[in-house]
Amino acid sequence: MKVCDSLEQRRSIKYFDPEHVMTAAEKEQLIRHVMYSPTAFNIQNWRFVMVEDKTIRQEIRKAAWDQPQVSEASLLIVLCFDKLAWARDPQRYWAHAPEDVATQFVSEIQDFYRDDEALQHDEGMRSCGIAAQSLMLLAKEMGYDSCAMDGFDFKRVGHLINLPGDHEICMLLTIGKRLRDPWPRGDLLPVEEVCFTDRFPD
Secondary structure (H helix, E strand, O other): OOHHHHHHHOOEOOOEOOOOOOOHHHHHHHHHHHOOOOOHHHOOOEEEEEEOOHHHHHHHHHHOOOOOHHHHOOEEEEEEEEOOHHHOOHHHHHOOOOHHHHHHHHHHHHHHHOOOHHHHHHHHHHHHHHHHHHHHHHHHHOOOEEEEEOOOOHHHHHHHOOOOOOEEEEEEEEEEOEOOOOOOOOOOOOHHHHOOOOOOOO
């Protein structure tokens, strides 16, 4: 499937076939390919919690105001990020680069993120947002539908997945076989309302 077709056909699906099971190979394919998603300085700060335990899935569903896709989709992923990924042995992010390049980037990583908690948070949200889109397009190519979610109790879900204190949750993502077609797509805004050349108009 072409990327443009995936973008046009991707919709947020709420009702999935609870009997459908994704294979281990399919899950591995998703994660292996989503890791090609870009991150600043290659810090790879996203963390993916694939929730398979049915009891935990039900508890997360309760924390998500009983939205059915949480427990009925074939796959539930909690997209999280490590706020301190930049500081965790950053040399490994550039292990195969020329030594001078690696030295430069490692120094820049530390200078850029150190003492800036807001930047560490924002960088994680950016990375997870890019990864989420990658996952949804990959899923569509594999014949699956998806739903990105922020309608849940973040603190409760963090407790359920044993979220480390220096990590945060960005969103939930469900993937599976749809049971119902989505509502007709809402109108898209005119291009001229969202895209400008050089600067916003006066």
